Amino acid sequence: MKSRETVFDRRLSRHHDELQQLYQGLYHDEEAFQYFLQMLRRCWGERKKALRDQDARRETDPDWYRRRDLVGMMLYVDAFAGDLKGVQNKLKYIQECGVNYLHLMPLLQSPKGRSDGGYAVSDFRTVQPELGTMKDLENLAGACRKAGISLCLDFVMNHTSEDHGWAQAARAGDPVCRGRYFFYDSWDIPREFEKTVPQVFPTTAPGSFTQLDDGQIVMTSFYPYQWDLNYANPLVLNDMTENLLFLANRGIDVIRLDAIPYIWKELGTDCRNLPQVHTLARMLRMVCEIVCPSVLLLGEVVMEPAKVAPYFGTPEKPECHMLYNVTTMATTWHTLAVGDVSLLKRQMEVVCALPKDFLFLNYLRCHDDIGWGLDYPWLGQRFGTNEVAHKRYLNDWFTGRWPGSSSRGELYNDDPRLGDARLCGTTASLCGMEAADYEGDPFKLERAVACDLTLHAWMLSQSGIPVIYSGDEVGQLNDYTYHSDPDKWEDSRYLHRGRFLWELAGNREDLDTRQGKLFQGLRRLERIRAGEPCFDAKADVEVEDSGDSRVLALCRRKEGRELVCLFNFSGEFVRAGVDREGAYTELMYGTEYEDIRSIELWPNGFAWLLRSEEPCLE
Numbered sequence: 001m002k003s004r005e006t007v008f009d010r011r012l013s014r015h016h017d018e019l020q021q022l023y024q025g026l027y028h029d030e031e032a033f034q035y036f037l038q039m040l041r042r043c044w045g046e047r048k049k050a051l052r053d054q055d056a057r058r059e060t061d062p063d064w065y066r067r068r069d070l071v072g073m074m075l076y077v078d079a080f081a082g083d084l085k086g087v088q089n090k091l092k093y094i095q096e097c098g099v100n101y102l103h104l105m106p107l108l109q110s111p112k113g114r115s116d117g118g119y120a121v122s123d124f125r126t127v128q129p130e131l132g133t134m135k136d137l138e139n140l141a142g143a144c145r146k147a148g149i150s151l152c153l154d155f156v157m158n159h160t161s162e163d164h165g166w167a168q169a170a171r172a173g174d175p176v177c178r179g180r181y182f183f184y185d186s187w188d189i190p191r192e193f194e195k196t197v198p199q200v201f202p203t204t205a206p207g208s209f210t211q212l213d214d215g216q217i218v219m220t221s222f223y224p225y226q227w228d229l230n231y232a233n234p235l236v237l238n239d240m241t242e243n244l245l246f247l248a249n250r251g252i253d254v255i256r257l258d259a260i261p262y263i264w265k266e267l268g269t270d271c272r273n274l275p276q277v278h279t280l281a282r283m284l285r286m287v288c289e290i291v292c293p294s295v296l297l298l299g300e301v302v303m304e305p306a307k308v309a310p311y312f313g314t315p316e317k318p319e320c321h322m323l324y325n326v327t328t329m330a331t332t333w334h335t336l337a338v339g340d341v342s343l344l345k346r347q348m349e350v351v352c353a354l355p356k357d358f359l360f361l362n363y364l365r366c367h368d369d370i371g372w373g374l375d376y377p378w379l380g381q382r383f384g385t386n387e388v389a390h391k392r393y394l395n396d397w398f399t400g401r402w403p404g405s406s407s408r409g410e411l412y413n414d415d416p417r418l419g420d421a422r423l424c425g426t427t428a429s430l431c432g433m434e435a436a437d438y439e440g441d442p443f444k445l446e447r448a449v450a451c452d453l454t455l456h457a458w459m460l461s462q463s464g465i466p467v468i469y470s471g472d473e474v475g476q477l478n479d480y481t482y483h484s485d486p487d488k489w490e491d492s493r494y495l496h497r498g499r500f501l502w503e504l505a506g507n508r509e510d511l512d513t514r515q516g517k518l519f520q521g522l523r524r525l526e527r528i529r530a531g532e533p534c535f536d537a538k539a540d541v542e543v544e545d546s547g548d549s550r551v552l553a554l555c556r557r558k559e560g561r562e563l564v565c566l567f568n569f570s571g572e573f574v575r576a577g578v579d580r581e582g583a584y585t586e587l588m589y590g591t592e593y594e595d596i597r598s599i600e601l602w603p604n605g606f607a608w609l610l611r612s613e614e615p616c617l618e
Contacts, residue, residue, distance in 0.1 A: 075470035141251025182219035406432030
């Protein structure tokens with residue numbers, strides 16, 4: 001026991017003074033801080049040997065999660081395999097996909113029909129009964145650990161369900177539990193908040209407060225059944241931190257901090273990205289380094305890079321280990337619809353200029369909608385773009401309403417007055433595969449498959465961890481069955497949250513099928529990426545002029561090696577390139593080029609061009 005205590009004390013001593021300073025700066029409560037430290041020691045004491053051993057290994061290899069062979073996948077447990085035991089039985093398939101980072105979408109206890117897809121948690125220590133038990137989750141985590149797969153789980157920080165025990169007690173009048181939320185006897189203070197706080201869902205859930213049956217008013221930034229937690233109360237931080245560590249001790253490797261920019265509220269502000277949020281994020285980072293140093297924090301910050309970057313913290317005082325590259329995702333789809341890479345090039349210049357230590361998760365699709373939060377001031381200045389008209393065009397394009405579009409999607413939170421609808425749909429359907437299937441057009445299908453692979457190649461070309469949305473590896477199409485499910489029909493995001501079709505996955509080795517072409521093509525891309533040093537997180541990356549506004553040129557360099565990545569975002573044959581002398585080899589198809597100043601790219605095609613003197617280590 002003494003050696004165990006020495007390890008904990010060593011880690012605590014490294015952070016104690018800063019942790020105390022930050023905690024007391026928020027709460028000025030020595031008793032609460034001492035309880036906090038005792039709780040950390042208790043949670044560390046409950047950490048089983050296999051997890052302690054992993055902590056020790058990863059402490060000696062702090063960059064383990066920056067490897068270029070990391071590939072992520074996100075999935076819903078029920079849609080993918082029924083329950084947690086089903087996912088464990090499908091781990092071989094997940095490994096066959098080349099995946100070693102698995103993100104399970106929300107699976108903790110939440111009330112049916114009032115859960116926002118599982119983001120209204122009523123018990124942070126209980127799994128939804130239909131998905132299994134906490135023991136099943138722990139068994140799955142252990143199986144993933146043995147298979148070399150890191151497991152990620154959402155931790156909903158900002159709020160609880162109205163059915164959570166704290167909320168139920170608060171509703172019954174318990175003053176301690178009421179202090180965990182924002183309760184008011186009248187609308188005076190809520191109205192003052194609403195003068196400066198933007199609405200999250202102005203169409204489907206207007207306002208930021210909800211009046212209860214007894215007349216009391218509670219803050220509900222997202223939906224009326226999601227009650228915001230009051231982190232100005234040290235009880236909330238102490239108990240939510242313990243809930244986080246409970247999940248870490250079940251074997252979860254990556255904790256996704258949901259809606260972290262919102263967690264500190266202050267009257268007279270927009271209640272977003274306040275300095276106290278970064279204080280809390282820094283404290284959670286130190287907590288993990290003390291109790292479970294092999295666990296990573298993934299921040300969900302859905303904002304442009306300039307506002308995202310601060311959540312990494314500084315080299316001396318880091319916060320989140322990883323963040324989402326959400327703006328690039330949205331800009332990628334915009335670029336596909338307009339066939340002009342100017343905005344994407346501009347944004348990637350910003351991303352490439354960030355420190356190499358900043359690690360992003362890159363993705364094409366996720367469980368959520370696509371919001372068109374683009375740089376409209378720049379688009380307006382450069383192209384005369386009107387924001388409302390452009391959003392309408394993008395939504396018309398990707399729902400197939402625009403002439404010539406083969407995309408098939410649906411709108412989410414459509415507000416015709418503001419023109420601010422968001423978009424839903426699977427990658428395959430948005431790339432045109434659904435329309436090609438329906439029309440029985442093999443030529444259109446080939447184009448759609450090429451577009452899909454090009455977008456995945458673009459995702460894999462970016463620095464960071466690429467994350468595939470489950471089903472994209474076999475080109476799964478939109479699932480319209482949600483329209484007949486009363487628990488889902490009001491939320492069009494279920495369009496791309498459909499049941500995984502294992503009969504389609506059965507075609508993954510058949511290159512005469514679109515499933516086989518996508519699956520094998522994606523696996524080849526992943527293997528090339530794993531073998532080529534230019535894809536290292538520490539590589540030098542810059543955007544160059546391709547000579548054509550329809551083609552993005554991204555150049556990656558590492559230790560004398562150079563990889564030029566070209567992406568044609570138009571549906572036309574294009575000649576483009578970069579100003580280079582010497583021979584290059586295209587890695588995907590093996591084509592040799594004596595000159596890459598002007599090479600032909602297929603419609604929605606790409607090329608990974610490696611300087612031929614340095615062969616790829618595939």
